Amino acid sequence: MPDEYVWVVIAAYNEARVIERVIADVRHCGFSAVLVDDGSSDATAEVAERVGAVVVRHPVNLGQGAALQTGIEFALRKGADVIVTFDADGQHRATDIAGLVDALARHSVDYALGSRFLGGATDLPPVRRRLLKAATWFTRITSGLSLTDTHNGLRAMTRRGASAIRLRQNRMAHASEFLYQIAASELKYVEVPVTIEYSAYSLAKGQKLGDALSILVDLLARRLHR
């Protein structure tokens, strides 16, 4: 599949410190990159544009879920055949993207979901590991999907798969919503081993224990209205 049909969507908020390397790695692997700048107050957008990403800029901060949906819609309008979501904080490896894209064709599925528990996670703190395991257990129960890692932002989807996704959870609950929508679409998925490289920077940016409660509230509230 020609690389120009693969778009990598990166949602970022104040990531000027690390975004240059992230975009450069993705571009080096031959993929098109769209950076959705979610109302950053630093130079994230300027840096990303300079190193070859298309920049779509939210004038106000809406949250990672909203930014990902913006990137997915942009890529669909650009005619992408495959769309990959990729974190902006440098914890994903651009070299894992090819494996995810290949898995879509090899398994004839619409979603290839990265799993750090099938692959690897360097320097993952024990508290974070337990939190992720609890989230995986919760999402498996509520979505019915048999997954080992439910909150991994590295995933690839076909055009058909991306068209079935419409994230309405603007903030952190989008990861669970993504899986609920995969389950509702009844399209096929496969898990692919990926490596997450935790750093002090990405851990400081990542979700905290307290975020779990607001995610639960968001998921519940979404079910109460149309």
Place this chain on the structure above:
Amino acid sequence: MIAQFILSALLLGIALYARIEYRRAPAIGLLSMLLALTGLYFVWIPAHATRLAEFVGIGRGVDLILYLWVVISLIVLLNLHLKLRAQMEVITVLVRELAIANARSAATSK
């Protein structure tokens, strides 16, 4: 009797609100309607309210009605929260369209 009419008018207002909200948030609409009708029933047949209040251990029927009122208020509060969320979704769609329409790259900036 005056209190009964005032309470009835308020509860009928809640029932109307529940009817309007049902299309957007069925759970809120149904719950509000159920509570409003229950409140109306007890306002006009307070003896039953007293009997039910004693049964559930509240003490007086008037207290039961007050508790129902508090619950209705909380539901209205929840509904306001949901409305704000719905409004945020509309804003998100608007922001998204603006952002995509103004996409930039090094090639287009030159």
